[in-house]
Amino acid sequence: QVQLVESGGGLVQAGGSLRLSCAASGSIFGINAMGWYRQAPGKQRELVARVTTGGTTNYADSVKGRFTISRDNAKNTVYLQMNSLKPEDTAVYYCNALRGVGLYWGQGTQVTVSS
Numbered sequence: 161q162v163q164l165v166e167s168g169g170g171l172v173q174a175g176g177s178l179r180l181s182c183a184a185s186g187s188i189f190g191i192n193a194m195g196w197y198r199q200a201p202g203k204q205r206e207l208v209a210r211v212t213t214g215g216t217t218n219y220a221d222s223v224k225g226r227f228t229i230s231r232d233n234a235k236n237t238v239y240l241q242m243n244s245l246k247p248e249d250t251a252v253y254y255c256n257a258l259r260g261v262g263l264y265w266g267q268g269t270q271v272t273v274s275s
Contacts, residue, residue, distance in 0.1 A: 162186045162264040164255045169269030172245055176273070180240040182255030182266055193258045194231060194238040198251035198271075205254065209240060223249075245273045 168180040184191065195210030209219045209229035217229055228241040238255065250273050255266040 162188060162191065162257050162259055162262070164257060164264055164266035166253065166255045166266040166269040169253060169271045171272045171274065174245060174247055174273055174275050176245050177241070177243045178245065178271060179242070180253055180255075180269060180271075182238045182240075184236040184238075184257055187259065188236050188257075191257050191259045195256055195258075196229065196238075196240045197254045197256060198249075199254070199268075200248075200251040203251075208253070211238065242271070245271075247273045247275045249273050 162184055163186045164182055164184055166180060166182045168178060172178055193210055193212045196208040197205050198208050199205040207220055208223055209227055211217045211229045211231045226244045231238045251271060252268040253271050254268045257264045
């Protein structure tokens with residue numbers, strides 16, 4: 161089992177920045193990729209960004225150039241730096257980890273961007 165604990169959400173004005181953190185613990189050996197998803201009210205959960213063990217990243221088109229995902233393997237932590245935030249970025253943000261065929265999720269952290 162992999163446990164994921166997110167932190168860093170909150171309320172910010174449009175144009176502001178936030179940094180989310182996700183710390184992994186438990187059976188972390190063999191994690192292939194970690195990422196961030198988000199779910200806004202009434203919408204499906206969508207990929208925001210992910211990073212593989214090798215450092216390959218990919219982003220949703222809506223956040224390219226504004227968000228940066230990074231990973232500190234020594235701390236078993238993945239970060240999401242979010243800049244130039246927009247009201248449409250408002251959602252619950254979930255961290256996830258892929259380990260073998262297992263997909264693990266954090267509890268989510270709320271990000272609210274006011275206009």
